[in-house]
Amino acid sequence: MQRFVSARTASAVLAAAIIAAALGACDNTLNSGATSPEAPRRGLVAQFDTSNSWAITDMSLSSKTLVLGGPLVGYTATVVSSLARFDGLSVHAYIVQQNVRHDVGVQTLPCGPGTTSCTFTGAFTASGGSGLLPGAAIFELQLIDAQGALLSTRDVGMTLVSTQTISALNLSSDSLVLGGPLTSYKATIQNPDSTLSGVGIQGWVVQTGANVARRAAGGAAVQCGSATGVLPTGTCTLSSVLVASNSTAGTGTLVLGAAIFELDLVVNGTVLAQRTVPVVLTSGASIAGLSLSFGTTDTLLLESPSVPYFATLRNVGAKLSGISLEGWVSQGTTRRFAGGTPVDCGGGSGVLPNGTCSIQSQFVATNNTSGTGTLTTGAATFELRLVDASGAVLSTATLPLYLIDGPLQSPPPGPGADADKTGGTKGIRVARP
Numbered sequence: 001m002q003r004f005v006s007a008r009t010a011s012a013v014l015a016a017a018i019i020a021a022a023l024g025a026c027d028n029t030l031n032s033g034a035t036s037p038e039a040p041r042r043g044l045v046a047q048f049d050t051s052n053s054w055a056i057t058d059m060s061l062s063s064k065t066l067v068l069g070g071p072l073v074g075y076t077a078t079v080v081s082s083l084a085r086f087d088g089l090s091v092h093a094y095i096v097q098q099n100v101r102h103d104v105g106v107q108t109l110p111c112g113p114g115t116t117s118c119t120f121t122g123a124f125t126a127s128g129g130s131g132l133l134p135g136a137a138i139f140e141l142q143l144i145d146a147q148g149a150l151l152s153t154r155d156v157g158m159t160l161v162s163t164q165t166i167s168a169l170n171l172s173s174d175s176l177v178l179g180g181p182l183t184s185y186k187a188t189i190q191n192p193d194s195t196l197s198g199v200g201i202q203g204w205v206v207q208t209g210a211n212v213a214r215r216a217a218g219g220a221a222v223q224c225g226s227a228t229g230v231l232p233t234g235t236c237t238l239s240s241v242l243v244a245s246n247s248t249a250g251t252g253t254l255v256l257g258a259a260i261f262e263l264d265l266v267v268n269g270t271v272l273a274q275r276t277v278p279v280v281l282t283s284g285a286s287i288a289g290l291s292l293s294f295g296t297t298d299t300l301l302l303e304s305p306s307v308p309y310f311a312t313l314r315n316v317g318a319k320l321s322g323i324s325l326e327g328w329v330s331q332g333t334t335r336r337f338a339g340g341t342p343v344d345c346g347g348g349s350g351v352l353p354n355g356t357c358s359i360q361s362q363f364v365a366t367n368n369t370s371g372t373g374t375l376t377t378g379a380a381t382f383e384l385r386l387v388d389a390s391g392a393v394l395s396t397a398t399l400p401l402y403l404i405d406g407p408l409q410s411p412p413p414g415p416g417a418d419a420d421k422t423g424g425t426k427g428i429r430v431a432r433p
Helices: 007-024
Strands: 054-061 065-067 073-081 090-097 100-108 117-124 135-144 150-161 165-171 175-178 183-191 199-207 213-221 234-242 257-267 270-283 285-292 299-301 307-315 324-331 334-342 355-363 378-387 393-404
Touching: 054 135, 054 150, 073 090, 073 135, 073 150, 090 117, 090 150, 100 117, 165 257, 165 270, 183 257, 199 234, 199 270, 213 234, 285 378, 285 393, 307 378, 324 355, 324 393, 334 355
Parallel strands: 065 150, 175 270, 299 393
Antiparallel strands: 054 073, 073 117, 090 100, 090 135, 135 150, 165 183, 183 234, 199 213, 199 257, 257 270, 285 307, 307 355, 324 334, 324 378, 378 393
């Protein structure tokens, strides 16, 4: 016998089928016999048939960044029902972060009977004393029935940020000596929230791009007029020092050139706020003086024996190893190697200690060494470079020369020109064309 189904019954069946399909696409919905991973924290598990079920099918946030103790963040969610009713249902909102589960609100579903879908809005925030910390977190919405059973959950990832800020950071110098003396700075910290304990600052010197390095630059507990490590509500200005060094904790090797000083405000190892300023890493080692040896003229015969010179080295930073002197003779676009030697200041070959050191060595003017072009008669320059083990130039100094390509002529009477215009020795120069 053929049976006819009333239009009302057919509509109900169709609605149930549509809702069942929607529920099947939601991973967090409980169906008959299912056990929610959230059930243990509520103590009840809903047991119901799929034709008598509800689910949170959609949820979005007005912002995925929440400032702890800051303004509200809104959310919009949709709950569907195969029974076309929502009486006795409520949603419970939580922020979850590792072992912290912070309740941020409960509301009853605002929809009445006669519809299979209920879309509603809400808002939440969290204080800085909630146990939540800056970083990744989850906003979770739970659908609960009148008996307290968990029917469905929905999660959205978000990021928590701190209300505390480093509003100003000023260094006594933006030029940092690599491995050198300490550089002082002042930082201003703003805390609009409640008093925090276990707060400190940690500095880093960072390089990115062709050379990647990150080295600790010094840290300390905050001192804001109360107990050590306590950050009170309001403004705190503190002073400290930093050092740029490859001997501190971190990764990579800092090199001379552009870098960033980063200051982190931390509580129990978690970064609350951060501020950066650009800096330049310079060498603490320099050639403080350069002259030809006493009685040596600044006129040189090409391909002649080596010529002696004196160099005064200064190092205001930590002891350096692998340091050497490297000479070049240049003339326009021509540039020829003039000899090199490891520094020796009494502490071992290549070791440059802190302080001042005088070294005597020699150089030659020749076209038979590495380089480019051909040296000829005429004005030239002797360049002395202080280099480290990687070949990086730490400092340079120069002296003017005059080259003769052929036998030396008899010098004219009288004094010659300065060999070192910064106070070096004077030599006898031959007559020049």
